[in-house]
Amino acid sequence: MIPRTNFDSEHEIFRASVRQFFQAEVAPRVMRWREQGVVDRDIFTRAGEQGYLLMWAPEEYGGVGIDDMRYEQILQEENYLHGDPGLCLTLHSRVVAPYIGKRGSEAQKQRWLPPAIRGEKILAVAMSEPSAGSDLAGMKTRAEDRGDHWVLSGSKTYISNGLLADLVIVAARTSGPSKHSMGLFVVEAAMEGFRRGRKLHKLGLDAQDTAEMFFDEVKVPKENALGDPTEGFRYLAEALAVERLQIAIGSIAHAQVAFDLTLEYVKERKAFGRPVGTFQDPRFRLARMRAELDALQCYIDHCVMLSNAGRLTAEVASGAKMLATELEGRVIDDCLQLHGGAGYMEEYRICRMFRDARVTRIFGGANEIMAEIIGRGLGLDERKLMKPQPV
Template structure:
């Protein structure tokens, strides 16, 4: 489907980014998957080219690009030439913006230049063994000790958890009020901050998803992000963009799965004809092509609205819900149409399938997205 939303300059940016991925990422992805982690140097290489936190102003070393289409282009290229477990988008667009939102110039001067250059890798830690979708159940707490806060608790499933130099950690700050949480900037090397296992996963094999532990970590007041009672407010603020980011990435991976499947069924033969010639294959791919195109139009519209500051919570939830469910259907059909080959790790469709399984769970599960959409329709 022809898309006319990108400018000439953006098309050139796409070309340059693709070349970068082909040179710096593609040849190494298998090694990273085996290692279960992307080397820290990769963040620096991205930073050197200006690909991290592109929205940061020039004063702090960034490119000052507010237009979300640049991020969209990067995620679309990542789906084919990048490595799904390399979570630079989490670093740049999900965690970095917390530093912007805090409006604390001293914190920004301290952390943003390193995040832009890739020397300071970012993570965000909300989830706990007993608190995921329902963050109000979190047990990690921070006590005000006058000149500092004392942080205790643990987090689980934290992306970039091993590599991270700076982790935005959510903790309860008022034992009487369970919805009052604060966000704390925990730095590599702080006493009492320990990392647990790099957790083995079904997919996203190159992603270092880890457990984190905090035992009496003394957090200076200068490392509190904004108001320590308004953590939920800061979390909510970025949710529409976070869901849009998810949706763009999931759709790009579904598109990649379609292309690979189309290629495979066009070549493979059974019963004297191409798999592509069976009516079952033709109808399946016709349905999926239709869904992919419709989803693309919707997501491009969401990007346009986001650029105008008009993307609503329920629109973003619809985009995240639909794109992640479609990615699930597309990769599942892709494996089916590949036959046994689709179950083999050496075929890319196999990885797309296992990677896709988390899209319906994290960044707000499909059930939570449905709740948000239902609220906008019914309440």
């Protein structure tokens, strides 16, 4: 394994603390969470007590004021190693909360950031819709301006933290100067007309509470709109690079755990009187995995540093997400194969990991969309290349 150079001594001290937290507070509960289909709510407050939520938030709101993605990266890596990918602390902290931190008024930040930092208010974001998936241009949920409030109507699906969330940032179309005019509205759990639908049963991520949401003329106060209510499309687009980097961080961590489990397994498991790992095919497969994991980990670590410097582009983040999730799928598939029949048994962790990994090539933008973003960044945009030429 190639040595990683982007962490210093403070990060390693932090990692030791985080590892202890996940081993003590999360690992013993994972199987029960997977059976019940949702994590225990108190894990958010326990993480908040340790200062692990919204670490970027300034001290005046109760945060620790450390806007360094490497700390979030460590949290993810230790969660994949000792916890479960269904525990969405990163979604809460690094995907949803920044909409409030960057777009919220001072009053909104004072109201919502402190309880989110303490884990008392769990956050979710609602973009995907039943008929449009993650196609924001096809969104049908609307918010109508009624003078002193907004009226929100529509439905959303595939919402992570959907059952536990106290605050949901909902993307909705608004009347504005552009066909893409939309706003971001903070819907609170007790608002009249807001209803959660089914807990969706998924192929994997058994511990993650993924749900439908319905908004039946929900009266949303004007003070619950984030930023300009016609600029939501831009706000979402600007945040997607960090979200896709988070997916890449998780995917490479997941693949690394699968590799480590399998390396130990093939050393111990015997066939024809010798360890499975001594046969050429397993050795060659694992050798290639090791090289690919090292190469992509270097890429993702560099992306983390670019994010810290404010230089992470949509194209680079899309590349990280695409490559990491595809490698995750290949590595875990190979690792399951090397477990033989045991790999198909639910009692073996690699079986559960195989199911959990499949969605990462879909959520956060399907990998085909990632390729489109990268291709357009290369200047391969049909709208530009097919423009009529002057006579």
